[in-house]
Amino acid sequence: MTDRGLVTVLGAGSWGTALAILLARNGVATRLWGHHEGEIGILRAERQNRRYLPGIPFPAGLELEGDLATALTGAREVLVAVPSHAFTETLERLAPILARDTGLCWATKGFEPTDGRLLHEVARDCLGREDLSMISGPTFAKEVARGLPTAITVAATRREHARRIAAYLHGEAFRAYTSDDIVGVQVGGAAKNVLAIAAGIADGLGFGANTRAALITRGLAEITRLGLALGAQAETFMGLAGLGDLALTCTDDQSRNRRLGLALARGLSVDRARAGIGQEVEGMHTAGVVWHKAETLGIPMPISEQVHRVLFHGLDPRIAARALLERALKAERD
Numbered sequence: 001m002t003d004r005g006l007v008t009v010l011g012a013g014s015w016g017t018a019l020a021i022l023l024a025r026n027g028v029a030t031r032l033w034g035h036h037e038g039e040i041g042i043l044r045a046e047r048q049n050r051r052y053l054p055g056i057p058f059p060a061g062l063e064l065e066g067d068l069a070t071a072l073t074g075a076r077e078v079l080v081a082v083p084s085h086a087f088t089e090t091l092e093r094l095a096p097i098l099a100r101d102t103g104l105c106w107a108t109k110g111f112e113p114t115d116g117r118l119l120h121e122v123a124r125d126c127l128g129r130e131d132l133s134m135i136s137g138p139t140f141a142k143e144v145a146r147g148l149p150t151a152i153t154v155a156a157t158r159r160e161h162a163r164r165i166a167a168y169l170h171g172e173a174f175r176a177y178t179s180d181d182i183v184g185v186q187v188g189g190a191a192k193n194v195l196a197i198a199a200g201i202a203d204g205l206g207f208g209a210n211t212r213a214a215l216i217t218r219g220l221a222e223i224t225r226l227g228l229a230l231g232a233q234a235e236t237f238m239g240l241a242g243l244g245d246l247a248l249t250c251t252d253d254q255s256r257n258r259r260l261g262l263a264l265a266r267g268l269s270v271d272r273a274r275a276g277i278g279q280e281v282e283g284m285h286t287a288g289v290v291w292h293k294a295e296t297l298g299i300p301m302p303i304s305e306q307v308h309r310v311l312f313h314g315l316d317p318r319i320a321a322r323a324l325l326e327r328a329l330k331a332e333r334d
Contacts, residue, residue, distance in 0.1 A: 006074050007077045007079055008033060008065075010080045011080065012043060016081030017145065018053065020032040021062065022144055025171065034064075037066035056146060075099075077105060079106065080104070084285050087112065092126055095126055105133040105135065106123070107135045118183060134155055136189035136240075137150075138152075143254075151177065153185055157180075159178065177239075183231050184236030184242070187227040188227065191222070192219075194307050197307050200260060204263075212251065216250050223242065225300070229297045256282075260281050261317075264317050265317050270284075287304065
């Protein structure tokens, strides 16, 4: 192990487990926490996450812990990797026990579903901190856990913090780039999930590769408009946390959001489609927030609007697609 200090990963789902495996392989002292003591006991005994990442053994140095306070003991950095709907609750549990000199980073993608706050706003409100960092980019947990080449962005309010997190993650097959645009990186990582549902619907309806390319391009324009209105930097959306993540999640069936769209195009109800996936589909939580923000800010986001109508108002996906095709002629940059 290195002497860079302990990193505690909170969240023993597929993404948290993959990040813990990556860190431990990089020689970082790593502890993985999950909120179900029984499940952590199984992970500890089997030395793999058979449910989410079967057949991928844990590195020898990876510790498993089911008690939150114990998991935080001695940690230099805490990396939160829970679903967006559990992010606020997790930070509220952290608030009274997180040491002031322990850094906070998260790998959660999404908004706070109840009020639409960006997650750095949640962290600031819960913990009273301004020194915050997060990671995002085109990643599937299984590929990271298998050691396949991957690149991500680390965004932080302080450059030194971003560099420290990047140093933990950067390895032989994993590249970590840094950014100071914490707003843009968050918006890109969250809003792309809504577009991935749209891509799944379009492909499920048999619209073809031309449609998929158009949807990704126009979806990127929507995400960029939203990001700029929230204070992001335009160039962020041409990078890993913008175009990179959008292209990945719209085109590969490892994406749960894309698979939800495919199931809806087959005629399944939202509830049946989600049940068939069996894991969190972040786009479900994000679609409502994105639609509300677009309405409030007066930002045209027609693809996201139609996804919202399909998910929450029972609109037939075919009618949603027709509504997009029948929109009035306009300049591409509008």
